[in-house]
Amino acid sequence: MTVSGTFDAALGSRWAGADFVRQRALKLLDGVVALWIFAGGIVLIEPSPYEVMFLAVLPVAIMAGIGLYRSTFGLLAIMLCFIPFALIAAIQVRFTPVSEALIFTAVTIFLMLTSYFVANYLAESTEKRMRVIMRAYTVIAVILAIIGTLAYLRLMPGADLFLRYDRAKATFKDPNVYAPFLVLPAMFALQRVLLGRGWQSFIAAGVYFVLFVGVFVSFSRGGWGHFAASSLITLVLVFLLEAGARDKVRILLMTLIGAGMLIVALGGLLSVPAVANFFELRASSQNYDTGETGRFGRQGYALELALDNPWGIGPGEFRNLRIIEEPHNVYITVIHVYGWGGGLLYYLMIIATLWKGTVMLLRPSPYRLMAIPVMATFTMVVAESAIIDSDHWRHFFLLIGMIWGLSTAIANERRVSARREQMLI
Template sequence: MSVTGTVSPGNPALGRMFLLSKTQAILTWVFVLWIFSGAFVLIEPAPYELLFLLALGLGLASGLRLHRETLPLLYIFLLFVPFGLIGAFQVRRMELVHALIYNLVTIFLFLTSYFAANYIAQSPFRRMRLLAKAYLAAAVITALVGTLAYLNLIPGGDLLLLYGRAKAFFKDPNVYGPFLVLPAMFALQRTLLGTRREAIWGGAAYMILFVGIFVSFSRGAWGHLAASSLMVFLLCFFLEARTQDKVRMLLLAVGGAMALSAALVGLLNVEPVAELFAQRFSVTQSYDTGETGRFGRIGYAIDLALTHPWGLGPLEFSWLRIAEQPHNTYINVFHAYGWGGGLTYLVLVLWTLGRGAAGLVHRTPNRLLLIPVYATFVPLVLLSGIIDTDHWRHWFLVAGLVWGVVAGRSIVVSEQCTGQRALP
């Protein structure tokens, strides 16, 4: 028997609420799997793409809320789409279908950024914690596998190396290394501001990721880790740390520097490691210097970008006078997507930087969620000047997280209610 219609077994509204709650629960697990799968991209389409499509469908079915503060990200995405499609038709030597696939991948990654922003904004503390756990688990596994493969301690380890450098389940060490930086920042922040248990586990995770990044022998990843770590330390120290926290952080900084130095010395005592380190640390490698080197070809690439308003088409540069790509994302986007697409991409970068900086200015519980994400994004922006990042899955994820955390700042996480800091 029912007193009101809201509890009647035959009430359609009750059935819809039940289905909605189940869909949302499934979406949570799919979201976790999607983030975790970002470490496994040996094949394309990777599980990351397939799980995102599933997450997007479940999000639409479960009534994922689109936040007003993420609307600029939507406008940027919609503005980029036509330029991305037009740019694909500018190719002369590459097959059109391959050019379309390349630019559609970029459009797809823009969409992942917008989805992540809105999903995180709906419940920033809970969902950032889920993301941090999934990402950190995937990263630690990947770093361990990459390190063991580099040390020839697992069978078939050669499949996880490229040119003697660890790449784990990625195609390129230069992507594998930077992928590990965001989870390293999550671990570092917990080491600096977490409970004693969190600090121990965070420190152990950071050390594993440090070694994993080192054996990638990616100079960009080394610099990325160093810059992001410094940003996390300074932002936590000056924006969030209490007096007792600051003393602890200074002691940890000294102890951590000594531990990392000891680990580095131990690695460099292995002769093959020392030789490859010296080679990679050199700033005069053959492909960096000369008219056709990494830096010398940038002038030629800029000239081409200025004289082709609709772009050259993706990867068309390698068919011209210089076979190697410019390895500068901010030039490549003008080549691949034309002036309109290139400028739209720059707007995305600059607006995300500004949105994140504005989020750090205001003291909210969400600021602790933002610090590791923003400290990862800023060096990524700089790294894009010397390497191609316009197809890095985690680049677009990090950009979306900046927008999502800032958009969710109105959803207050009370330390008095949770009994803990709002750490991801």
């Protein structure tokens, strides 16, 4: 492996007990990471429990001597170059308190740091650590999908706490963030359904169905499209890259059966008049999509504003100007929130991640099975970001870190294949 250095080297030169501490920290690290990922499903305030838990993860990782890989330094360089531009933009605010603007910017920088950590965390012991992350993620996603569904159906006490505008949001602020959060574990479940065997495939099918319903009751059009498109991408990539001749026949049959079951389930949901009426409303064009102050009108104004302010206007300023709603396009938002420099670096982070992800899909590797659901989800988050502000989505930065980490693992792996059951999550 190509390692630029490890934290425990410095400890070893100063303290004879460093190996003992490192071993204990290594045993603790995976558990702390699992709790941190689990906390990613609770985002009602900023900083959220996710950020607080990461403050526990970082010192444990340092004591465990986690390696820093040269192949992830590009991600670190982007973050370090981004910081001054983002801070300069934060102090340009006129309506928003500077303290609030700095907190918003600090959260962005912090989330970038989590990407860098995940990249290095997954670069070694990849199979085991990927399971740690995805098991914790799947557990919290299934819990939230169940909560969201029960709340929407008014089958639980305090249902209104988990709804917004009669749409499921669970423990998120917005249904449009809750729905995309459920996609990644659903894609891993779908992949296991397509390639797995035995009872685990049936469990995976159940997980996929629960998450499908959870996304549906969010009534997020972006979430619906994200789930459907990511499922299609996962199906196609598995079919083309990982399936043998027998697998392909099985996948085609299962796809037909699964699609039929989902249609039946959707039909069952739409048989409820209130659900059908709300679905029809959400599926049609919305008033806030059109006109000068609609979604696309706001985006045009935001772009003009961004181009007129190279240093940015800072977080929270846009809604205090001519239009009170955000532009809901992260590619425009980052230019006026973080300035031209910060925006370009944000673009660079996304482009570099897409490039790394594409390269690792084209290279045969035992870890490619893990990469397929991650890339199927990430590419659609990138696409959805054109109609929503995703720059504070915790799972977006987690996906970036996962891609960089898997890319490093694939580059350092000499094997081109491994037993499938060993690599399916």
